[in-house]
Structures are given as structure tokens and as C-alpha cells.
Amino acid sequence: MPKPRVTMQNIADKLGLSLKAVSDGINGTGHLSQLTRERIRTMAREMGYRRNSAARSLASSSSQLLGVLMPYADSSFFGSIIAGIERQVLNSDFMLLLGNIRGGNDVLQDHIRRFAERNVEGIIVYSNQTVKDVADDLLALDVPIVQVMEPYRKLGDAVVMINNEEAGRQAARHLRKLGHTRIGLLAHKRNTWALDSRCRGFQEELGYEIPEVECLLDIADSHLAAQKLFSAHPELTAVFATSDYAAIGALQAGLEMGRRIPDELAVIGFDNLDIAAHQLLYPLTTFAQPKEKVGEVAGELLLDLLHGKPSVTKVLEAPLVIRASTQNLTKKCSENSSDFLNKNQVEDIQQLDSSNIAI
Amino acid sequence: MPKPRVTMQNIADKLGLSLKAVSDGINGTGHLSQLTRERIRTMAREMGYRRNSAARSLASSSSQLLGVLMPYADSSFFGSIIAGIERQVLNSDFMLLLGNIRGGNDVLQDHIRRFAERNVEGIIVYSNQTVKDVADDLLALDVPIVQVMEPYRKLGDAVVMINNEEAGRQAARHLRKLGHTRIGLLAHKRNTWALDSRCRGFQEELGYEIPEVECLLDIADSHLAAQKLFSAHPELTAVFATSDYAAIGALQAGLEMGRRIPDELAVIGFDNLDIAAHQLLYPLTTFAQPKEKVGEVAGELLLDLLHGKPSVTKVLEAPLVIRASTQNLTKKCSENSSDFLNKNQVEDIQQLDSSNIAI
DNA sequence: TTGAAAGCGGTACCAT
DNA sequence: ATGGTACCGCTTTCAA
Numbered sequence: 001m002p003k004p005r006v007t008m009q010n011i012a013d014k015l016g017l018s019l020k021a022v023s024d025g026i027n028g029t030g031h032l033s034q035l036t037r038e039r040i041r042t043m044a045r046e047m048g049y050r051r052n053s054a055a056r057s058l059a060s061s062s063s064q065l066l067g068v069l070m071p072y073a074d075s076s077f078f079g080s081i082i083a084g085i086e087r088q089v090l091n092s093d094f095m096l097l098l099g100n101i102r103g104g105n106d107v108l109q110d111h112i113r114r115f116a117e118r119n120v121e122g123i124i125v126y127s128n129q130t131v132k133d134v135a136d137d138l139l140a141l142d143v144p145i146v147q148v149m150e151p152y153r154k155l156g157d158a159v160v161m162i163n164n165e166e167a168g169r170q171a172a173r174h175l176r177k178l179g180h181t182r183i184g185l186l187a188h189k190r191n192t193w194a195l196d197s198r199c200r201g202f203q204e205e206l207g208y209e210i211p212e213v214e215c216l217l218d219i220a221d222s223h224l225a226a227q228k229l230f231s232a233h234p235e236l237t238a239v240f241a242t243s244d245y246a247a248i249g250a251l252q253a254g255l256e257m258g259r260r261i262p263d264e265l266a267v268i269g270f271d272n273l274d275i276a277a278h279q280l281l282y283p284l285t286t287f288a289q290p291k292e293k294v295g296e297v298a299g300e301l302l303l304d305l306l307h308g309k310p311s312v313t314k315v316l317e318a319p320l321v322i323r324a325s326t327q328n329l330t331k332k333c334s335e336n337s338s339d340f341l342n343k344n345q346v347e348d349i350q351q352l353d354s355s356n357i358a359i
Numbered sequence: 360m361p362k363p364r365v366t367m368q369n370i371a372d373k374l375g376l377s378l379k380a381v382s383d384g385i386n387g388t389g390h391l392s393q394l395t396r397e398r399i400r401t402m403a404r405e406m407g408y409r410r411n412s413a414a415r416s417l418a419s420s421s422s423q424l425l426g427v428l429m430p431y432a433d434s435s436f437f438g439s440i441i442a443g444i445e446r447q448v449l450n451s452d453f454m455l456l457l458g459n460i461r462g463g464n465d466v467l468q469d470h471i472r473r474f475a476e477r478n479v480e481g482i483i484v485y486s487n488q489t490v491k492d493v494a495d496d497l498l499a500l501d502v503p504i505v506q507v508m509e510p511y512r513k514l515g516d517a518v519v520m521i522n523n524e525e526a527g528r529q530a531a532r533h534l535r536k537l538g539h540t541r542i543g544l545l546a547h548k549r550n551t552w553a554l555d556s557r558c559r560g561f562q563e564e565l566g567y568e569i570p571e572v573e574c575l576l577d578i579a580d581s582h583l584a585a586q587k588l589f590s591a592h593p594e595l596t597a598v599f600a601t602s603d604y605a606a607i608g609a610l611q612a613g614l615e616m617g618r619r620i621p622d623e624l625a626v627i628g629f630d631n632l633d634i635a636a637h638q639l640l641y642p643l644t645t646f647a648q649p650k651e652k653v654g655e656v657a658g659e660l661l662l663d664l665l666h667g668k669p670s671v672t673k674v675l676e677a678p679l680v681i682r683a684s685t686q687n688l689t690k691k692c693s694e695n696s697s698d699f700l701n702k703n704q705v706e707d708i709q710q711l712d713s714s715n716i717a718i
Numbered sequence: 719t720t721g722a723a724a725g726c727g728g729t730a731c732c733a734t
Numbered sequence: 735a736t737g738g739t740a741c742c743g744c745t746t747t748c749a750a
Contacts, residue, residue, distance in 0.1 A: 030730095
């Protein structure tokens, strides 16, 4: 049989106080003498009182629940963002209700319905195509929404995003500084703000027409696309790939053609995934999006919105992490280009705790 | 102003029925005529009724909430497990409350307290060291617990785990079949059941004393450890590393010594992480733990427990994925060893949807 | 088959 | 500084 819950009434009875007094005592509200408050709290602890958020939520119509809609299973990317959110909102006693947005519109609509039933007070969402499709249902929840990584106008302008354009520019500058003049672009479909501005920044910074091939987010396809790019433009000595996956494909194609990395072919990726950082022979130069920070800022932003503050758009920078795919890093790399990033700046580079990985 | 919620009472009034009738009509409980039930449901839909789970939870003392405690930010590993759980329990109208178990005992205890306040009805947990430390608090919740990947006796025997011992054995058999007779072990600390049985299976299958060096879950340290191993035992031609990270370190050390892969040095890893699958020159032979499946089974198991069924331990197999780090896969690889895994068997190998990754 | 009424455990307004 | 009390929206006996 389930052990009986200790209620505020129980405490009140024990102490000869009113229910109201106990409620105020525990919540720090109302006007109580210091002594009473102490007595109440002590007794609550003694009796092992835990508040009942269902009751509290019903009475106050505030669930202290935030909905998180992300494709968290595809990579550790969104897991990190979620961890950032969690850390930020836990202090305010909010908890996260999860919804994976991999899957069709119906699955997502199901999540949204559940969010409604549970009275979530705010949403943090990555606006992928599915989300865009059901944006109306999301808006119907009538709660603050914060978007991360990808802004979709319809969902408002409370957004935490990465300065993709500047990253694109920086990629161009980095390659130019290394002396490359024939530079190509291996790009994914520009059907998102992030990918589009990433490419735009790159092209604008270079200022001339750039050979470009489109590829899927898939190493095999990127490989083929890169082959196409290099055979159509054998003069290229550098390529900016808009993801690490594409970059790997480009490296692969380059190696097959006998190019030496990075002199005869320099490659920049995007994301600083493990496959970039831990690529054995050719660690990838790439951009490290501050994932956890994005989550933290998003959480903070959402809490602000809940407190009535106006919505704002926050733009974070993605530092360039320079590795062997663009630059031979000798031992004196520390006194090298100003681009070179101190490891400490990149949250990604962290020691894993063996007890935390199901290796 | 918050738009007024449609309540069951509203519906009852509109229909001239009692609250009870509406409740029964919507929940499919009680005895109602087919007609009334239809009328109620139709009206509910028309008025845009959504149930209020706070009220429902308070009245029925069932929260329909499951707590998930995992280090989901470190890699995509646990994200996949969580996605599996979600898919399994969503049909039963449960939702997942998340708790990251990276961090100290106090953070975890905080999660547990919140779980208590929110009346979670069950827990799925990865028993890392922190969890083991606060196992008592977890048990105090007095709800069913399902463990994934790592069993900790104190938390009961409802567990979904991987047959690590068999995987270890299979690693040994695979290397032996390839003709290797001098085999080493590059192992992480055996402070978990998973790691210990993985090593044990490997050793037992080989049946003789195996040169072994311990390393951290970190490529740099694994690299050093592997150097140590190979210089102490230059006769080794193969090594089983108990994680892909360690395997990368081993490859690195081997390459530095001028070994040709896989003839002069074969390496097996564990986990089928991206860094294994997408290692450019030397894709890693490794074990693919069925992560999402683990989640699904765990979810199913927990639901069973909630329905009063007895707890059981489920053991899943981790198929070996053979790649170039142990075997030269020519075009006729498909007619190769029976070990060779059909890609379709490995859930891991999936096409990523570009709109789902913040590349 | 349907309805009335008593909670579930709090919150919050209004007295005192 | 404290107490009384009317809900919050739904589930659940129990009676009709």
C-alpha cells in the first residue's frame, strides 16, 4: 500500500496552526513571525513533507513545466543544448518535459497536445521543417516560445542563434590568410536560415563567384559531390564544407586524388563533432557552436519572458577551431595566428567521465 | 488575459448532463449509452476541450509521469535510449521528466526530490557512480525502477542490459579467426559491470594470459597507454579496446610505429560511435549497442512493472560491425565471414535528415 | 444507466 | 500576524 503523504493540513494540526499559516510558512509568503515560520519549517522537515505539485499546479494554475522540442537522438548536439537549458531553469524550480521532433507532423502534434494538457508554461524549440509545419498548433498553446539555432518568424523573435554569417566570413578569411585563392564550397541545401547565412557570409567575404556543389547531410553523398566539384574545378586548393560530414566527404575525395592535406587541399567543416575532432590523420578545422551556452541562454530568455520581459534575439559566436585539415600545427602553434583558439574557450573539449559513458 | 479553459462541467452544462457522465464519456469509463458517449465526445471536440492533468493527477493520484536519469549530454548514446523510451511509453500517455546525472550527488538528489514532488510513477536510470551513491534516495521514492546498461543490485533486477561478455568473446573469436595469436587488451577501469564482463568474456574466450594496459576514456590517454602496451609487447598484432575512444588511441599508436592496418595491427573498439564509423582511413570494427532498442525495452518493462508484472532482466546482443581496422573489406566482402553484419541490422546506420541537424 | 456530493492538496482572498 | 473558506478541475464512491 502506498505510504500516506504528509500534507500541509497534517502539519497544521500537529502545530495547532491553520492550513494557511503552514502554506505561507513553507512558501515564504504572507506575514508570519520569524518563530512560527521556523516552527513550521522544522516540523515539515521532521514529518518528511514534500509538496504536491499537482495540487499546487491546480490551485495556482502554474505547472512549473517547460516543454522542450528537439531531435535529441540524432547526435549529442541537442543533448548538450538541453543540458544547458536544464542547468539554467532548475534553480527556478522548473522541470523539462521532453518531446522528440523526429517523426511526422502527427507525432509532433501529439506532443503539443500533451504539452497543453500538462499546462506547460513555455516552450524551447528547434524549428526544423516539421515544427514549421505545425507552427500554428504551437502558437495555439499561447505560451512564450524560445527558438534555438533556427529562427522561424512565425514563432516570434525570442531566439538564440549562432552568427552563421560571421562564421562563413571567418572561414573565408582563414583560407585566404593561408594563401588560398581558388576556393570551393561544398554546401547542403540552403533551406534553413542557418545554412543560408553560413554560405552567404562565406561568399560575400570572398567577393567573387565560387564554384559550388550541393550535397546531402551524409558522408557518402558528400564524397560524390566533392568528386564532382574537384573534377569540374581541379584548380581548387581549399573548400569550405557547411558541415563536418560534408568536410569528411571532401577530405576523402581529395585524398583519393592524391592531394596532400592541407597544402594541396585545405578543408573547413562546421560543428566540431567528434568525427572532426577525433579524425585520426586529418583532424578537421571547424566551427564549434557553443551548444550548452545556447541552452543556458535560451533557458534564461524563457524565464525572462515568463517574467514579462520583452522578447529579444541573442546571437552567439561560433569560434573557429583550427586543426590539421587547414594548417600544419607545429609545436609553436601557440604563438601562431590570432585565429588559433585556446582550448579553454571551447566548451566541447572536455574530459569524459568514464563512469558516465556506457562504453 | 488567459483564455478560459473548457472544463468538463462546461460540457456537462451545455449538454444537460452531469459532470460524472462527461468524465466517463471522455475517459471511456463507467456505463454510458453509446449515444451519450458520442454526444459528449463530439461536444468536447467542438468546444475544444483539453483535459487538465493537474486536476486529474490530484484526484487520481497518478501523474502519468516517468523520470529519466541519464547523462544525456555527453554523447548521442543516451539521447537514442531516451528516444526509444519515449516512443514506447507515449502510447500509454506517459511523458518523460528529464534529469541529467552529470554533476554531484546534490544535483542528483535535487532531481529526485523534484521527482517526488511531481509524483513520478516510475524511473528509468543509468546507474553510474553518482546514482549508486544516492541509490537510497531513489529507492525512497518507492516507485518501480528500470536500469539500463548497468545493473546495480540495490536498485533491483528490472534491467535492460547488453551481453557484454558475449561481445567480449566475439571480439576474441573474430581476431582469432583472422589468424591473430598475439592479442592485447586496452581496457578502461573495470569499475562497472559492463566493462568488467566485457573484458572477462574476452579473456575467457582466449583462455590465456593477455597483455593488458588500463587507460582513461580519453583518446590522448589511450594513446599513451597503447604506446606503453606495444612497447612492452611488440609481438602483439591485434588489440581489443573496450571503447572506440581507446581504439582510436590504439590505432594512433600503431600507425606511429609504422604498423600496417589491419595486417600488422588489428583493432576492435566498442560502441560504434561516429568516430568509429566515420574514421576516414581506418574505419573501426566495433560493437553496435542497440541503443534505441534498449530504450524501447526499458520503457516496455517499466510499463509492465506499473501493471504489476514481476521484474525481469533483459539482455540484448550487441552485433559486431566489421570494418577496415580488422579486415580488408574488398568488394566481395558480402560473401565474407559470417560475422559480417548486414547494414540493415544496425540501427545506427541511418540517413540523417538535414533539416534535423543544426549543422 | 445516470447523478449528487465528497474529496485530492493546495492557493488566495477576505476577515479578524 | 493569523485564521476561515471558497475554489482549482477532476475522480470516485454511493445512491437513485
